[in-house]
Amino acid sequence: DDGSRLWLKYDLIKDQKQKLSYQKYTKFISISANHPTLQKTAEELQMGFAGLLGTKTNIVSNNSQAGGVVLEVSTNQALTNDLANDGFAIFAQKGNLVISSKSEAGVLYGAFELLRRIQTGQSLNENIVSSPKIKIRMLNHWDNANGTVERGYAGSSIWKWNELPFRIDPRYIAYARANASLGINATSINNVNASSRFLTAEYLEKIKAVADVLRPYGIKVFISVNFRSPRTLGGLKTSDPLDPEVRKWWNEKTKEIHQYIPDFGGYLVKANSEGEPGPQDYGRTHADGANMLAEAMKPFSGIVIWRAFVYNADPNGDRFKEAYEQFKPLDGKFDEKVIVQVKNGPIDFMPREPFHPMFGNFPNTKLGIEFQITQEYLGQSTHLTYLAPMFKECLDTDTYSKGKGSTVAKVIDGSLYNNPNSLIAGVANTGSDANWCGHPFNQANWYAFGRLAWDYTLSSEKIANEWIGMTLTNDEKAKIQINEIMQKSLPTYISYTYPLGLHHMMGEGHHYGPEPWLTKAARPDWTSIYYHKADSVGLGFDRTGKLSNAIKLYSKEINETWGNPEKCDLNYLLWFHHIAWNKKLSTGNTLWEELCYRYYNGVVEVQKLQKDWLKLQPYIDTETFASVNARLKTQEKESIWWRDACVLYFKDFSKMPIPNSLTPPNRSLEEVKKIVEIYHLR
Numbered sequence: 001d002d003g004s005r006l007w008l009k010y011d012l013i014k015d016q017k018q019k020l021s022y023q024k025y026t027k028f029i030s031i032s033a034n035h036p037t038l039q040k041t042a043e044e045l046q047m048g049f050a051g052l053l054g055t056k057t058n059i060v061s062n063n064s065q066a067g068g069v070v071l072e073v074s075t076n077q078a079l080t081n082d083l084a085n086d087g088f089a090i091f092a093q094k095g096n097l098v099i100s101s102k103s104e105a106g107v108l109y110g111a112f113e114l115l116r117r118i119q120t121g122q123s124l125n126e127n128i129v130s131s132p133k134i135k136i137r138m139l140n141h142w143d144n145a146n147g148t149v150e151r152g153y154a155g156s157s158i159w160k161w162n163e164l165p166f167r168i169d170p171r172y173i174a175y176a177r178a179n180a181s182l183g184i185n186a187t188s189i190n191n192v193n194a195s196s197r198f199l200t201a202e203y204l205e206k207i208k209a210v211a212d213v214l215r216p217y218g219i220k221v222f223i224s225v226n227f228r229s230p231r232t233l234g235g236l237k238t239s240d241p242l243d244p245e246v247r248k249w250w251n252e253k254t255k256e257i258h259q260y261i262p263d264f265g266g267y268l269v270k271a272n273s274e275g276e277p278g279p280q281d282y283g284r285t286h287a288d289g290a291n292m293l294a295e296a297m298k299p300f301s302g303i304v305i306w307r308a309f310v311y312n313a314d315p316n317g318d319r320f321k322e323a324y325e326q327f328k329p330l331d332g333k334f335d336e337k338v339i340v341q342v343k344n345g346p347i348d349f350m351p352r353e354p355f356h357p358m359f360g361n362f363p364n365t366k367l368g369i370e371f372q373i374t375q376e377y378l379g380q381s382t383h384l385t386y387l388a389p390m391f392k393e394c395l396d397t398d399t400y401s402k403g404k405g406s407t408v409a410k411v412i413d414g415s416l417y418n419n420p421n422s423l424i425a426g427v428a429n430t431g432s433d434a435n436w437c438g439h440p441f442n443q444a445n446w447y448a449f450g451r452l453a454w455d456y457t458l459s460s461e462k463i464a465n466e467w468i469g470m471t472l473t474n475d476e477k478a479k480i481q482i483n484e485i486m487q488k489s490l491p492t493y494i495s496y497t498y499p500l501g502l503h504h505m506m507g508e509g510h511h512y513g514p515e516p517w518l519t520k521a522a523r524p525d526w527t528s529i530y531y532h533k534a535d536s537v538g539l540g541f542d543r544t545g546k547l548s549n550a551i552k553l554y555s556k557e558i559n560e561t562w563g564n565p566e567k568c569d570l571n572y573l574l575w576f577h578h579i580a581w582n583k584k585l586s587t588g589n590t591l592w593e594e595l596c597y598r599y600y601n602g603v604v605e606v607q608k609l610q611k612d613w614l615k616l617q618p619y620i621d622t623e624t625f626a627s628v629n630a631r632l633k634t635q636e637k638e639s640i641w642w643r644d645a646c647v648l649y650f651k652d653f654s655k656m657p658i659p660n661s662l663t664p665p666n667r668s669l670e671e672v673k674k675i676v677e678i679y680h681l682r
């Protein structure tokens with residue numbers, strides 16, 4: 001199995017009794033109207049039934065018999081009143097199974113729910129009602145026009161720009177199906193470090209071809225735009241958002257896009273961030289820039305997504321606060337078509353970050369959240385790290401902004417501050433590799449992102465269980481063991497990389513492996529020492545007043561816990577406090593001991609994962625088994641690399657011995673540093 005079918009394998013069900021129970025509804029698939037989405041829905045069910053149940057099921061229109069599946073867009077208020085526009089209900093009626101929704105897309109999502117239930121062996125006896133909690137559920141591709149992917153670890157881009165618009169790679173359809181199966185309904189197709197090329201007529205024609213493939217699957221296309229396009233593309237002297245010519249240029253460009261893509265989703269913008277152009281180049285604000293694009297979008301249904309990932313290179317500042325401080329004066333100044341997209345944490349997709357302090361503090365701005373599915377800082381495509389627990393940890397955290405229960409999720413889903421355009425985005429991990437995502441388990445992170453985007457109350461365990469059943473095995477015992485491996489994987493990764501709230505100590509540029517000694521970089525806030533602040537006294541970034549008062553951006557309740565070193569969750573400790581090496585922690589160990597134990601224990605846990613995986617061989621396809629097994633060997637080697645690098649480096653500051661019960665590294669710090677040097681050789 002090369003993994004190319006993702007979780008939509010549709011292999012024949014072996015359990016005869018189960019198969020029979022599902023065959024009850026396979027006489028026909030009926031559609032009530034001629035609509036491309038309903039047609040695709042029926043075809044998907046047809047394919048699913050053929051594969052899973054071995055039946056040949058015809059698609060008919062408006063059938064009145066019993067024994068089939070009826071797909072209907074319903075106007076029956078009693079039925080669909082409580083459903084969101086793309087929610088659905090599945091119920092038995094007159095011997096048929098009815099999938100009903102207010103929208104065609106909702107019917108499609110219902111069909112995938114049905115297929116998921118069959119794939120995972122669940123009964124169809126109870127009624128199912130489901131609505132998405134968030135309206136825009138989106139992937140952000142960081143794919144470039146030249147076919148590379150920024151921070152992509154699974155080959156090159158899935159978009160074959162040189163073949164488009166004429167050749168439609170079958171993968172576009174597979175991609176659309178995979179996303180629709182999760183309820184993902186939006187995708188921005190190019191890198192946020194955007195090339196103006198995507199706005200040329202030549203590229204719009206190509207993007208239109210992709211949009212035409214995705215549309216029947218309910219997916220809207222967005223484009224990341226370069227703010228300087230009026231100059232680079234339009235030949236104007238400026239890209240100043242308050243310049244009438246510039247505004248006119250965007251108005252016309254936006255109209256032109258709609259001639260290709262009438263239901264264009266909108267723009268995604270990274271501006272004045274990491275060297276990208278933006279309104280501040282002309283003394284204007286983020287709101288000026290975003291509102292100009294919103295004005296261009298006024299005649300249309302599309303929106304403007306403006307990223308809040310901004311920070312200046314101030315050696316004495318605290319990057320933690322930058323986005324908050326730049327955007328706070330603009331709260332209430334953004335057009336209603338604008339959503340400000342905020343990364344889950346204040347720094348940059350670190351393996352564990354406290355939630356971004358903007359959440360809960362911007363009552364007058366529509367905020368969306370951005371997670372990174374591609375594992376730039378999480379072992380890329382070699383380390384097994386299941387991310388659902390990380391997504392959930394952030395979404396479930398209480399901001400206390402409107403009292404207890406004001407979770408990040410409630411800020412995002414729009415319920416706390418009445419935001420009808422709720423948005424959750426994930427930076428895609430897809431590429432041209434046969435299995436799409438590199439590491440076979442990285443598929444689970446795409447899956448988990450989509451499922452949580454639909455319903456963030458689903459547990460990490462349930463999502464993993466579904467994915468395992470659809471992707472790896474339906475053996476009940478094996479499923480439990482694989483689920484345990486997945487649940488342990490993130491804490492294990494954090495333990496041998498960034499324990500106790502350490503952050504941003506990765507290899508320069510490539511962001512792989514440890515480089516805690518990184519002292520000089522193009523910007524101070526791209527070094528490691530900027531963040532860990534190791535010295536002879538202790539370790540960690542004091543954000544409670546001494547170096548920065550970032551903790552004050554959070555509520556009083558959070559200040560009482562994270563702000564107090566005695567009460568702070570140890571997982572976040574060094575995010576907020578500079579702790580003395582010999583300070584006793586709640587575990588009874590000193591900081592230095594605890595740090596050593598965690599690094600060492602991370603390696604032990606990887607070795608356990610390896611052993612547990614070996615036991616699963618009888619249940620897993622040979623190719624997948626071998627791929628994971630080999631990657632675990634790399635992971636083990638590199639967990640030791642991280643451990644040795646960090647323990648040896650920090651030991652020079654703590655001047656304390658490695659605890660007796662641990663075997664000291666069998667190499668010197670200089671030797672470990674050499675490994676990283678190799679990465680930078682030409």
Ligand code: BDP
Binds near residue numbers: 193274309376
């Ligand atoms: C950082 C990545 C960089 C992205 C940036 C972003 O290293 O490649 O361009 O995020 O989100 O983490 O814009």
